[in-house]
Amino acid sequence: MTSREPPHPFAALAVFLSFAAGLSPAQAGQDGAAGAKPLRIVTSFYPIYIAALNVVGDAAGVELSNLAQAQAGCLRDYQLTTDDMIRLSRADIFVAHGAGMESFLDKVVKERPNLNIVRAADGIELIKGRGSEGDNPHVWLSVSLYMKEVGTMAAGLARLDPARADAYRANAAAYIARLDALREDMREELKGLGTRDIVTFHEAFPYFAREFELRVAAVIEREPGSEPGAKELAACIGVVRKAGIKALFAEPQYPARSAEIIARETGAKVWRLDPAVTGPMKADAYVEIMRSNLRVLREALK
Numbered sequence: 001m002t003s004r005e006p007p008h009p010f011a012a013l014a015v016f017l018s019f020a021a022g023l024s025p026a027q028a029g030q031d032g033a034a035g036a037k038p039l040r041i042v043t044s045f046y047p048i049y050i051a052a053l054n055v056v057g058d059a060a061g062v063e064l065s066n067l068a069q070a071q072a073g074c075l076r077d078y079q080l081t082t083d084d085m086i087r088l089s090r091a092d093i094f095v096a097h098g099a100g101m102e103s104f105l106d107k108v109v110k111e112r113p114n115l116n117i118v119r120a121a122d123g124i125e126l127i128k129g130r131g132s133e134g135d136n137p138h139v140w141l142s143v144s145l146y147m148k149e150v151g152t153m154a155a156g157l158a159r160l161d162p163a164r165a166d167a168y169r170a171n172a173a174a175y176i177a178r179l180d181a182l183r184e185d186m187r188e189e190l191k192g193l194g195t196r197d198i199v200t201f202h203e204a205f206p207y208f209a210r211e212f213e214l215r216v217a218a219v220i221e222r223e224p225g226s227e228p229g230a231k232e233l234a235a236c237i238g239v240v241r242k243a244g245i246k247a248l249f250a251e252p253q254y255p256a257r258s259a260e261i262i263a264r265e266t267g268a269k270v271w272r273l274d275p276a277v278t279g280p281m282k283a284d285a286y287v288e289i290m291r292s293n294l295r296v297l298r299e300a301l302k
Helices: 011-020 025-031 046-056 082-090 105-111 143-160 162-189 206-211 230-243 257-266 285-300
Strands: 039-043 062-066 093-096 116-119 197-200 215-219 247-250 269-272
Touching: 039 046, 039 082, 046 062, 046 093, 046 143, 046 162, 046 285, 093 143, 105 116, 116 143, 143 162, 143 206, 162 285, 197 230, 206 215, 215 230, 230 257, 247 257, 247 285, 257 269, 269 285
Parallel strands: 039 062, 039 093, 093 116, 197 215, 197 247, 247 269
Antiparallel strands: none
16 A cells, blocks of 8 residues: 555645645645655554555555554553654554544644644443543444444544545445444354353443443453452452353463353353454454354354
8 A cells, every 4th residue: 555656756745735725634735746756654553554445445556554553452551662653753643543532632632733633432331430430432342332432533534535535435335234234144153152250350341242242250350460369259250150150261362360260160161252452463454353252152052
């Protein structure tokens, strides 16, 4: 997804004159001389990058890259690096998740006030946190809400880059259709579960549970890596025993030590449920991850 022709010596002048005329950076690249610099779109982290891969598709003259490393996971405590700031300084559009996920977003806005930012989760009602916890930002784990994020992303890119607006909208519509088919398959396959109670090890799955009518009986670790104390572990063991829960769902990105302790004390089995925050950098990745989660749930809760 790079520019189709070599840079033209008057490209910079064309972009400058387009800015002077009040055009956006994207319009400047399209309406200026042939071979103008590509439109650089940077996404914040994995699920947003996968959505953007589908929305951008093979649109000519677009360079798409992701800010955080693929293995970074959730960005609640992510610290921007020097390389990150350099990449953002060169970006035309930054596509973030929003909803409080990117703790560094205020810093980006302050240091790059002219950067065009699309927040994919804008307009989505969040699940409220408990006590001092912030609202839950993990909306992409609801397929329905991820579809909304894709639509918001496409609308934002179309507004900022009208020359490619039709491509963004068409690509988004095609991807949303695939996500709709995924959602319906998952709803149908999960209808006949023997139990709907689950125990998870990260506050990532409430949207997923609500979408597919599961009940999160307990969350062991509110944040990844925050090991529960003995009292909390004992309470969770009591919940699992009382409810007769046979399946504990840890995440492949994080250690499962607490899950293994609870499993040993209760006879429950540990399964892996993927929150789609890491994985292969390809357009089909989200659908593949969710279908894998479907297979795990069918086996664990049958």
